[in-house]
Amino acid sequence: MIAVAGGKGGSGKTTTTLGLARALSRRGARTIAADADWDLPNLARLAAETATDGGPADPDLPSGPEDETTVRDAVRGTVPVRPDRSEPTVLAAPDAPRSVDAFGALAALDGATPDGAPVLLDCPAGASADAAAPLRAADRALIATPLRRAALRDAAKTAAIARRLDCPPVGAVAVGEASVPDSVATLLGCPVLGAVPDGGAEPLSDPAVRSAYDELARRLGETAAADGWQIA
Structure with missing residues (x-):
């Protein structure tokens, strides 16, 4: 599992998680x-708002936003997690997150998902x-950050925390940028795997943003973090 992490809210973690997925x-x-x-869940909502024609829906999976498949559903086996190759399966936060052990549930995802399936944690x-x-549960971290000074400082702290939690950063992605200075990799202590340009109010519909996430996926697939992934 890869934890998509960043120092501050608004650093592009959710968009990066979905765009990369x-x-x-x-x-x-x-x-x-x-x-x-789980305190500010918006991954499933973003997925629904930016949904494309990813193919026919799985009849065994919930179809309405009020019936979203949650992380808890997945680890309990309440709803089967059978991702296809046309669109990622998105797991929402539990309905009552304070009643769920977050580390236990996220760690159990590894056993609740098919072998060879990439799992990204927002x-x-x-x-x-x-x-x-999520940093304790994941194998590696992907650091998402804008290139503003304060954001980079917080991203470096996040990268250091990830290392202490045995979740070393596999790399970083610069959000809202077309290019990245070499000094960013030095600051974060990991390679910069991609730069995603500013796509405006709806970045996931921007062809340049989509292309940047395609390149990020390609480069991530060449790292040790992708060992065992089954990519057609």
């Missing part, structure tokens, strides 16, 4: 994107216990 699907991977930001911001849970 869709790019991996376009490469033929059966991808799962799970909302791990992380909370900051360094709270809630933010630490």
